[in-house]
Amino acid sequence: xxxxxxxxxSTTDAGTSCVTVTFVGVGAIGxxxxxxxxxxxxxxxxxxxxxxxxxxxxxxxxxxAPDIPSASLGDVVLVMVATGSQLLDTVAAATARGPLTGxxxxxxxxxxxxxxxxxxxxxxxxxxxxxxxxxxxxxxxAEQGRLRILAAGSPAALDRVRDVLRPxxxxxxxxxxxxxGQAVKxxxxxxxxxHLAAAAEALSLASRLGLDPASVVPVLSGSSGSxxxxxxxxxxxxxxxxxxxxxxxxxILAKDNDLVVREAERAGARAPLARAAAGQYRRAxxxxxxxxxxxxxxxxxxx
Numbered sequence: 073x074x075x076x077x078x079x080x081x082s083t084t085d086a087g088t089s090c091v092t093v094t095f096v097g098v099g100a101i102g103x104x105x106x107x108x109x110x111x112x113x114x115x116x117x118x119x120x121x122x123x124x125x126x127x128x129x130x131x132x133x134x135x136x137a138p139d140i141p142s143a144s145l146g147d148v149v150l151v152m153v154a155t156g157s158q159l160l161d162t163v164a165a166a167t168a169r170g171p172l173t174g175x176x177x178x179x180x181x182x183x184x185x186x187x188x189x190x191x192x193x194x195x196x197x198x199x200x201x202x203x204x205x206x207x208x209x210x211x212x213x214a215e216q217g218r219l220r221i222l223a224a225g226s227p228a229a230l231d232r233v234r235d236v237l238r239p240x241x242x243x244x245x246x247x248x249x250x251x252x253g254q255a256v257k258x259x260x261x262x263x264x265x266x267h268l269a270a271a272a273e274a275l276s277l278a279s280r281l282g283l284d285p286a287s288v289v290p291v292l293s294g295s296s297g298s299x300x301x302x303x304x305x306x307x308x309x310x311x312x313x314x315x316x317x318x319x320x321x322x323x324i325l326a327k328d329n330d331l332v333v334r335e336a337e338r339a340g341a342r343a344p345l346a347r348a349a350a351g352q353y354r355r356a357x358x359x360x361x362x363x364x365x366x367x368x369x370x371x372x373x374x375x
Contacts, residue, residue, distance in 0.1 A: 092146030093236060094119060096162055097181070098129050100321070101207070102152035104214040105180075105240055107132055109150075112239040119143045140165035148236050149200075150178040154327070156187030163191045166198075173199035176232045180221075182206045184258060184331050185251040186338065192250030201229040204250035205237065206257040210320045213241060220244055222260075224252035258335045262346050265329035267301040268369060269349040274302065275309050276373035285310035308367035322369055323362035326353040 091114050095106040098118040103125070110116045110133065118129040118136045126136040137143035140162055149166070153159055159181050166172060177200050179188055192202040203225035213219040219241030223230055226248055237243050246256045274297070275285040289306035292298050329350055336343035355372040356362060 091115070091148065091236065092117070092144075094143055094146040094149045095152070096120075096140070096149065097152035097154070097158075098125055098134075099152070099154070100211050101214045102180075103129060103132075104211065105150075105152065105219075106134060108214075108217050108239045109236065110134060114236065115146070117143055117146065141169070145169075145172070145175060147174070148176050148178060148233055150180055150236070152180045154181070156181075156183035156191075159183050159187060159191050160194075163194050167194060171199045175199075176201040176203065176229060178203045178205050178233055178237070179250070179253075180205050180207055182257050182261070182328060182331065183254060184335050185254040186335075188254035189249075189251035201225075201232055202250050203229050203233055204253035205233075206253050207241070208257070208260060209241060210324075212319070217241055222246050222253040222256045224248065224254075224256075225250055258332055261325070261328040262332045262336075262343065264301065265325050265332060265353070266345045266349045267299045268305060268325055268366060269352045271299065271302040271306055272309055272352070272367075272370035272373055275306060276370060279374070305367040308365060309370040312368065313365055316364060318363065318365040320366050321362065322353075322356055322364055322366040325366050326356060326362055329353050 093109055093114045093116045095102060095116055096119045098106050098120045106116050106118050106129065116134055118126065118134045119140060120126055121138055126138065129136050145166065151159060151162055153162060159179065172195060177195050179191060188204050192204060195202045203223055205221050205223040207219040207221050209219040217239055221237050221241055221243050223243050223245050224247040230245065234243065246252050275288065278285045278288045289310055293303045329346060332346045333343060333350055336346060352369060352372050356369055359372060359375065361368055361371055
C-alpha cells in the first residue's frame with residue numbers, strides 16, 4: 073500500500089522535489105512528458121511493461137518499474153496508456169493494493185468519456201482525487217512543453233495538480249466532471265482525423281490534375297480551403313520523408329478515429345465525415361502503413 077505523502081497542492085515551484093510522480097506509460101508522448109517533469113524537479117518513476125521503453129527511460133535518468141504492483145505510487149499518478157482497457161487494468165492493479173487516499177490521479181490517455189468516467193469512479197471509490205486531462209499537441213508538444221491539457225475535475229482536484237501540469241503546457245479547464253475532458257478530446261479528434269484525410273485527398277487530386285503537390289501546399293496555405301493539418305502535414309505528403317521514422321504514427325489517429333465513430337454511435341450523433349475517413353484508416357491498416365508518419369495516409373489515395 074502506498075504511504076501517505078505531502079499534499080501536492082501545498083507545494084511551490086521551489087518544493088517540487090517533495091512531490092513524487094508515478095508516470096504510467098512512457099511511450100512516444102509519455103517519455104518527453106516524464107522528462108519535463110523530472111527536469112522541473114519532481115521525483116518521477118516511469119512505469120511501462122516494455123523493456124525497451126524502460127531502457128530509454130533509464131537512459132535519461134528516470135527510475136522505472138515494469139508494472140503497478142511493483143511500483144511505488146506517488147502523490148500524483150499520471151496515466152498515458154493507449155486504450156481504455158489498459159487504463160482500467162491500471163486502475164484495477166492500483167486499487168487491488170488498497171486505499172488510494174491522498175493520491176491524485178491524472179488520466180492523460182485518450183480513452184473516451186465512458187471509460188474515463190468508469191476509471192474515475194473506481195479511483196474515487198478507493199479514495200483518490202481524479203483529474204481527467206487528455207492532451208493535444210502530439211510528440212512535438214510533449215517535447216516542447218506546449219501541450220494543451222483538457223483538464224476536467226473538481227476545483228480541489230485541479231488545484232492539487234496545477235504545479236505538476238504546468239511544465240507540460242497550457243491547462244484548459246473544460247469541465248468539473250471527469251469525462252468532460254475526454255468528450256472535448258473526442259470532438260477534437262473528429263476534426264483531426266477528418267482534416268488529415270481531407271488534406272491527403274486534396275493533394276492526391278492535385279497530383280491527378282497534373283499539378284505538383286509541393287507547389288500547391290504553399291499556395292493554398294492560409295486560404296479558406298486550408299487547415300492546420302494541410303499546412304503541417306501537406307509538405308510531408310507532397311514530398312515523402314527520406315526515412316520511415318514517424319513524427320506522429322498514423323496508428324494514433326486511426327485509433328482515435330475509431331474511438332470517435334464509437335462515441336458518436338453511443339451518443340446517437342450523426343458523423344458521416346468521420347465514418348468516411350474511417351475507410352481510409354482501415355485501408356491504411358490493410359496496407360501496413362500504421363507505423364509510418366501519419367502524413368503517409370496519402371498512400372491510400374495514390375495506390
